[in-house]
Amino acid sequence: MEIVDRLLEGDRRAMARLMSHVENSSAHAKEALALIYPHTGRAHIIGITGPPGAGKSTLVEKLALEYRKLDRKIGIIAVDPSSPFTGGALLGDRIRMSKIALDREIFIRSMGTRGKLGGLARSTNDIIKVLDAFGKDVILVETVGAGQAEVDIAGSAHTTVVVEIPGTGDDIQASKAGILEIGDIFVVNKADRDGADRTKLELETMLELGFYGRKWKPPVLKTIARDGSGMVEVTEMIESHMDYLKSSGNLEVCNRERIEREFLEILREEVTEFIIENAKTQGLYLEILEGIICKERDPYSTAREIRVRVTGQNEPE
Ligand SMILES: Nc1nc2c(ncn2[C@@H]2O[C@H](COP(=O)(O)OP(=O)(O)OP(=O)(O)O)[C@@H](O)[C@H]2O)c(=O)[nH]1
Ligand SMILES: [Mg+2]
Known part of the structure; x- marks a missing residue:
């Protein structure tokens, strides 16, 4: 298939076109996905999730820049199952204005709610595969909220980063048990605001209880995504998590389960x-x-x- 050959040769337009086929569940999509399958499985997939407005897109943008310093090729997917207008569109707008739009090694795709035959999580997985086969080293997937779709999408990430903001301690405890379960790394963003240390401590206490005795205890980091503070630490922690997955054998187990x-x-x-x-x-x-x-x-x-x-x-x- 010509579109697949071109994708594998590094043609960005072919990649974008194939993504549209996938999103529209066109007849070409399955055939193309079958052909690219052997070329997938290399990328580090990182989920970024958390409540609306927590600063996920800002964090994603800054992490992408940090990874570019390490010369990694980046794919970004913004998933917004609730509305085609909020997260995804905002991410698109912001990014058009930012310097990451100029970097040819960063590819950004927003996913709305349109025509999802196999569900949003499925088509997100297929878009991840396209980026992976194209040769992206790191794929950042932003999802909003704490619904089933986010949990499903977290299932396809190797590393899930949960973003919280100061002063939401009670909410965290009451309603986000599922989110605590899926996080490998926690970030208290907007640490320029009051209460970041308290929120960090509360999260650590909750995680202490839930993850007692496990090999990887999710760390809690403070960031100010808007000015880039803490991005080096988050990036390093994501890398440490991947090292842990590899050395513990969990990477292989998770990959098998995912497949x-x-x-x-x-x-x-x-x-x-x-x-x-x-x-x-x-x-x-x-x-x-x-x-x-x-x-x-x-x-x-x-x-x-x-x-x-x-x-x-x-x-x-
Ligand atoms: N004070 C402060 N504001 C921040 C920080 N990071 C992001 N913001 C602001 O918070 C607002 C929301 O940021 P986004 O990055 O769009 O948040 P989001 O979580 O992606 O939002 P949705 O995708 O709509 O759920 C923007 O106005 C950002 O400029 C931070 O560290 N401190
Ligand atoms: Mg966003």
Whole structure:
């Protein structure tokens, strides 16, 4: 496929075009993703998550500059499942004005909510693959909030950085247990404001409890992303986390788990599509649906019945 050859040769326009195919789930996308698959698996994927306005985009921008000093090639993905207008668009705007827009080794992509066949997490994973195959060394993925989508996306990162701001101690404790679980590194950003030390201490205390006895205890760092303070430390900590993943054998374990999870999801989609399409073309579908609506049938046994009819098989041996 020409677009794939060009991508692998380092053509940025081919990469952007392929990303659009992926986002629109076009027919080309699957074929191209299949071809690039052997070229993936090299990049360090870093998730940056946290509440709205915590300074994630600012941090991402400054981290990207820090990584450029180490001569790494950077991909940035801004994911905003709640709104196509906030995070992603803002990131785009800010970046157009900043110096990272001029750096050809930094590629930025915003992801909105449009046409997500396999869900946002799936298409984000596919975009990560495109950047990875293109040869990006570091891929920064910004997600907002604490919903399931963020947790899913954190599942595809090697290192997850959770950004908090001073003075949210109670909120952290009450509602962000899930977020505490997914963080490998915590950042108290806006440390120019009051209460950063207290928030850092509170986070450390909570993490002490949750991570007692584990090999990697997530550190808490203070930053002022706006002026770049603390970026060297965050970058070094991200690198230390990758060293830890490699030396402990966790990198391999996580990669295997990630690949299996992704494969099962793709398989599920493939099989489901096949069965549904088949049921629909056999003309049974509307009649069956009607039966469920007027309670002559129930959806559980009907789904099973369709599966058996389409595949010709009962339970697996
Ligand atoms: N005081 C202070 N403000 C900051 C700092 N870092 C970022 N900001 C400001 O906080 C605001 C939000 O920053 P963003 O980087 O857009 O935050 P975000 O988390 O990406 O926001 P969303 O993507 O909309 O959730 C901007 O006005 C930034 O300039 C900081 O360290 N200190
Ligand atoms: Mg943002």
